[in-house]
Structures are given as structure tokens and as C-alpha cells.
Amino acid sequence: MYKAKDLGRDRICFFDISMSREAEERVSLETALRQALRNKELAVHYQPRVCVATNRIVGAEGLLRWHHPTRGLVSAASFIEIAEEAGMIDEIGDWVAREAMLQQKQWAQAGHDIAISINLSPAQFRRGRISQRLHRILIETGASARSIRLEITESALLSDANETLKELNALRDLGFTLEIDDFGTGYSNLGYLQRYPVTALKIDRSFIADTKRWPIVQMIVQMGRLLNLTLVAEGIETKEQLRQIQKLQCHEYQGYLYSPAVAPETFECLLNGQQTIAPPPRTPASQLGILA
Numbered sequence: 001m002y003k004a005k006d007l008g009r010d011r012i013c014f015f016d017i018s019m020s021r022e023a024e025e026r027v028s029l030e031t032a033l034r035q036a037l038r039n040k041e042l043a044v045h046y047q048p049r050v051c052v053a054t055n056r057i058v059g060a061e062g063l064l065r066w067h068h069p070t071r072g073l074v075s076a077a078s079f080i081e082i083a084e085e086a087g088m089i090d091e092i093g094d095w096v097a098r099e100a101m102l103q104q105k106q107w108a109q110a111g112h113d114i115a116i117s118i119n120l121s122p123a124q125f126r127r128g129r130i131s132q133r134l135h136r137i138l139i140e141t142g143a144s145a146r147s148i149r150l151e152i153t154e155s156a157l158l159s160d161a162n163e164t165l166k167e168l169n170a171l172r173d174l175g176f177t178l179e180i181d182d183f184g185t186g187y188s189n190l191g192y193l194q195r196y197p198v199t200a201l202k203i204d205r206s207f208i209a210d211t212k213r214w215p216i217v218q219m220i221v222q223m224g225r226l227l228n229l230t231l232v233a234e235g236i237e238t239k240e241q242l243r244q245i246q247k248l249q250c251h252e253y254q255g256y257l258y259s260p261a262v263a264p265e266t267f268e269c270l271l272n273g274q275q276t277i278a279p280p281p282r283t284p285a286s287q288l289g290i291l292a
Contacts, residue, residue: 029079029082030082030086032068033066033079033082033083033086033088034086034088036066036068037088037091037092037095041066041067041068041069042064042065042066042067042092042095043064043065043066043067043263044062044063044064044065044096044099044100044103044264045062045063045065045261045262045263045264045267046060046061046062046063046103046116046261046262046263046264046267047060047061047063047254047259047260047261047262048060048254048258048259048267048270049061049117049232049252049253049254050252050253050254050258051251051252052233052242052245052246052249052250052251052252052253055258057114057270057271058114058115058252059114059115059116059117059149059252060114060115060116060117060267061116061117061118061119061151061254061261062096062099062100062103062116062117062118062119063075063076063119063261064076064080064092064096065261066078066079080092080121084121084123089121089123089124089127090124090127090133093120093121093124093133094133094137096118097118097133097134097137097148098137098140098141100116100118100148101116101137101138101141101143101148102141102143103116103264104116104143104144104147104148105141105142105143105144107268107271108144108147110268112268112271113147114147114271115146115147115148115149115177116147116148116149117148117149117150117151117179118148118149118150118151119151119181120150120151120152120156121156122153122155122156125152125156125163125164125167128163128167130167130171131167131170131171131174134150134171134174134176135174138174144175145174145175145176146175146176146177148176148177149176149177149178149179149200150171150176150177150178150179151179151180151181151202152168152178152179152180152181152198153180153181153182154180154182154183154185157180157192157196158192161192164196165195165196168196168197168198169197172197177199177200178196178197178198178199179198179199179200179201179202179230179232180193180198180200180201180202181202182202182204182234183201183202183203183204183220184203184204184207184216184220185204185206193223193227193229194227198229199229199230200229200230200231200232201220201224201229201230201231201232202232202233202234203217203220203221203231203232203233203234203250204234204235205234205235205255206235207220208233208234208235208236208241208245208255209235209237214244217233217244217245217248218248221248221249221250225249230251230252231250231251231252232250232251232252232253232254233245233250233252233253233254233255234253234254234255235254235255236253236254236255236256236257236258237255237256237257238257239257241255241257242257
């Protein structure tokens with residue numbers, strides 16, 4: 001039944017032994033994830049957001065990592081869906097927000113007053129009261145909302161639109177900056193760009209990786225500039241890709257060309273100019289979700 005639902009409903013699926021293995025693995029992973037929260041195995045790594053014009057770090061995206069006891073460093077893409085289904089997303093989301101706010105405050109006190117971006121799951125919006133939860137964490141940490149960017153996917157924006165708009169306006173009123181992540185990956189009705197209080201578009205890496213899709217990148221940049229939005233290109237891996245977004249006058253970029261996501265202490269070295277992260281070997285874009 002669940003397999004049929006995953007494939008789009010209104011269909012029949014026959015049982016396969018692999019389904020049992022998948023179910024057992026999910027249960028095992030859910031149990032291990034609950035233990036990870038208790039054992040403090042989760043961490044936030046930071047990927048630089050870089051100014052295209054100056055090639056200087058202007059921000060960071062906080063990305064959740066799991067120091068798994070047997071699998072090593074695991075990205076959130078491997079377990080966030082399970083966290084949502086198991087009802088753990090609020091607890092994990094609050095923990096990430098708290099870590100990012102404390103880190104931003106620490107860096108600001110050290111003279112690096114850069115903004116940190118964190119991702120909000122559509123499930124967090126569906127569960128409601130996200131603005132109240134983040135307001136409470138702001139008070140607990142003493143962080144500045146103006147230095148925290150909240151990245152929201154298009155699917156979150158278009159799910160229960162009226163309630164989402166209410167939450168986004170509340171977050172904006174608290175001082176948070178709101179951005180659309182993975183822009184361009186599924187919705188043709190772009191009227192919401194003027195309806196919602198967003199200030200930036202992050203162009204999905206799938207458009208950057210495929211040269212045949214660069215006309216779409218150009219269209220997104222032109223539209224974003226007309227709407228006075230900041231344009232951020234994700235997944236920049238090569239100098240040629242960087243040259244292309246320079247020609248298009250994109251504002252910022254992220255990607256392995258400058259640095260992968262790194263631990264806080266390594267990121268601080270980047271800020272201090274004490275260390276340069278060598279780009280890893282070229283990896284097919286389809287595999288980048290492992291440690292994006």
C-alpha cells in the first residue's frame with residue numbers, strides 16, 4: 001500500500017521481498033536516529049556563500065550532518081524524510097536552528113558578522129507554529145534574527161498557502177530573511193514570488209550542472225533581477241560555471257569550487273584566510289546529494 005502511494009496512488013503494487021528489507025532498514029534507521037539525538041551525534045556543517053563580484057565569503061548555509069557510528073558522516077538527505085515521518089522533525093529542526101544561531105553569535109563576537117542560512121522543511125510548516133518556535137529559540141540564544149536566513153522550498157510555499165503566508169509574514173516581522181531554495185524545480189505558477197515576503201532565489205544545482213538548461217538559468221536571473229531579488233547559484237563546481245554566472249550577473253554562489261560544507265572550526269579558518277579548502281575530485285551532479 002505504501003509503495004503504491006509513493007508511486008502516485010491509484011495503482012496496484014505486488015509484494016516484493018525488497019519491500020521488507022526497505023521497511024526493516026527504515027525502522028533500524030529511525031531507532032538509530034533517536035539515539036543520535038540523545039548521544040549528540042548530530043552536527044551542523046557550514047558551506048560558504050560567496051560574492052560573485054569579489055569572491056569573498058558573505059554568508060554560510062548550515063547543513064545537518066550525522067556522525068553515524070558505522071556509516072561515517074551522513075548528510076540530512078539520507079534521513080530527513082524518516083525524521084519527518086517519525087515525528088522528529090520539530091525536535092531536529094529546533095536543534096539545528098539553535099546551533100546555527102549560537103554559531104552566528106559566536107562568529108559575530110569574533111568579528112565575523114555574516115548571515116547563516118538554515119533550511120525549513122515543508123513538514124515544519126504543515127505542523128504549524130514554526131514562527132513561535134523560532135521566536136523562542138531567538139530569545140534563548142540572544143541571536144539577531146537579521147543575521148539568520150530561512151530557506152524554504154517551493155513545495156512548502158504552495159502547501160496550505162494561506163496558513164504558510166501567515167507564518168512567513170510572522171517570521172519576516174521577527175526580522176528573519178526569507179529565501180526560496182532549489183528554485184525552478186517544479187512549479188510554473190510564479191505569482192507567489194510577489195505574494196510571499198521573500199528576498200532571494202537559490203537556483204537549483206540541476207540547472208547549473210546541465211549546460212542545456214543554462215537558458216533557464218538566464219531566465220531565472222532576469223526575472224529575479226526584475227523583482228529585485230538576490231540570486232544565488234548552487235552547485236558551482238567548475239571555473240567555467242563560475243564564469244557563466246558572472247556573465248549573467250548572479251549575486252552569490254555556493255559549491256565545491258570554493259568549498260564543500262565544513263565543520264565550524266574549519267569554516268572559521270576560511271573566514272580568517274588561514275586555510276584554503278582544495279576542491280574534491282569532480283563528482284557527477286547526480287551524486288552530489290550525498291554530501292551537498
